[in-house]
Amino acid sequence: MSKTIVVTGGAGYIGSHMARLLSADGHKVIVFDNLGRGNADAALDAELVVGDISNTEQLAPVFQNNKVDAVMHFAAFAYVGESVHEPDIYYRNNVSGTLNLIDTMRSFNVNRLVFSSTCATYGVPESLPITEATAQNPINPYGQSKLMVEQILKDYGYAYNFRSIALRYFNAAGCAEDGSLGERHDPETHLLPLILFEALRVQAGGDPKDTALRVFGSDFDTRDGTCVRDYIHVNDLCSAHTAAFNRMLDTPELGAEQFNLGVNKGYTVLEVIEACRKITGVDIQYHLVDRRDGDPPELVADASAAMETLKWKPAFADIEHSLQHAWDWFSKHPPAKL
Numbered sequence: 416m417s418k419t420i421v422v423t424g425g426a427g428y429i430g431s432h433m434a435r436l437l438s439a440d441g442h443k444v445i446v447f448d449n450l451g452r453g454n455a456d457a458a459l460d461a462e463l464v465v466g467d468i469s470n471t472e473q474l475a476p477v478f479q480n481n482k483v484d485a486v487m488h489f490a491a492f493a494y495v496g497e498s499v500h501e502p503d504i505y506y507r508n509n510v511s512g513t514l515n516l517i518d519t520m521r522s523f524n525v526n527r528l529v530f531s532s533t534c535a536t537y538g539v540p541e542s543l544p545i546t547e548a549t550a551q552n553p554i555n556p557y558g559q560s561k562l563m564v565e566q567i568l569k570d571y572g573y574a575y576n577f578r579s580i581a582l583r584y585f586n587a588a589g590c591a592e593d594g595s596l597g598e599r600h601d602p603e604t605h606l607l608p609l610i611l612f613e614a615l616r617v618q619a620g621g622d623p624k625d626t627a628l629r630v631f632g633s634d635f636d637t638r639d640g641t642c643v644r645d646y647i648h649v650n651d652l653c654s655a656h657t658a659a660f661n662r663m664l665d666t667p668e669l670g671a672e673q674f675n676l677g678v679n680k681g682y683t684v685l686e687v688i689e690a691c692r693k694i695t696g697v698d699i700q701y702h703l704v705d706r707r708d709g710d711p712p713e714l715v716a717d718a719s720a721a722m723e724t725l726k727w728k729p730a731f732a733d734i735e736h737s738l739q740h741a742w743d744w745f746s747k748h749p750p751a752k753l
């Protein structure tokens with residue numbers, strides 16, 4: 416049955432893919448985004464309300480004017496390195512803004528939320544792969560800010576019967592297969608886009624030796640010394656949100672739940688670069704530089720709880736599809752400056 420769903424951050428990378436999927440499934444979607452880091456045209460056909468989650472006057476009318484069934488909350492700052500150096504914006508936006516969002520929801524009796532959490536809440540995990548029972552000890556303010564919200568949601572679940580599912584994403588990758596949406600961060604700091612930008616630069620005639628691509632840290636205790644991450648296709652993240660939404664409808668009494676979303680496969684930074692060389696056919700070079708602040712060596716998901724409980728299965732089990740889709744997108748939408 417068609418529902419009305421507010422997608423905060425729906426003009427951003429993952430949020431825009433989610434809004435598109437919900438619309439395709441026949442739901443009414445309201446994108447709420449301050450466009451600080453999102454792009455208005457990424458909202459596609461969804462209704463776009465420009466506003467900030469920390470501003471109740473901008474937020475409340477959305478709930479006043481619509482019978483909202485649930486919120487999917489993507490609006491957040493999400494750069495590990497930046498969070499170490501500018502923690503204030505992470506705590507203000509990710510924690511205080513989210514608190515304002517859920518209190519506004521409650522004042523309109525809207526009590527279903529799918530929350531974008533992160534594997535960064537685990538910090539340096541005590542064992543791998545990471546399950547939901549792995550201790551959460553974040554080592555950067557980004558992860559800390561998301562963990563704080565998870566705690567708020569647990570407490571609200573208990574006290575107010577507020578229903579939520581926190582999805583702990585591992586590394587989002589790829590984009591819409593039909594090329595209608597992609598990844599457009601400004602500034603871009605994520606590994607995959609930066610590697611593909613370098614490929615575009617060389618493809619356009621740049622000298623591979625002039626590369627600005629940096630590999631942060633080559634002395635980690637991993638198979639080649641660089642960080643290992645679990646890359647999951649953005650479409651698979653989105654299908655898990657749909658599954659989480661359906662579960663909340665079926666089990667309103669369960670309070671707060673949390674699930675890992677990954678594919679249980681880790682790639683080092685150098686392996687990702689090698690995979691990009693194969694997909695692009697370009698000689699991609701890089702500099703080995705110091706570690707970036709706040710980076711754990713290895714994050715790989717055990718997502719079996721999501722698979723069993725949400726009855727979800729990632730469609731793309733390896734990184735190649737993500738890279739191919741991202742490459743198709745960036746080839747058609749190169750950044751203004753390479």
Ligand code: UDP
Nearest residue numbers: 495604605606609629630631642684707710
């Ligand atoms: N990374 C890198 N060079 C870059 C950007 C990222 O070596 O220019 C590394 C980063 O240190 C991490 C991995 O690539 O180990 C993934 O980083 P990204 O920022 O894409 O995602 P995160 O894991 O921080 O969410």
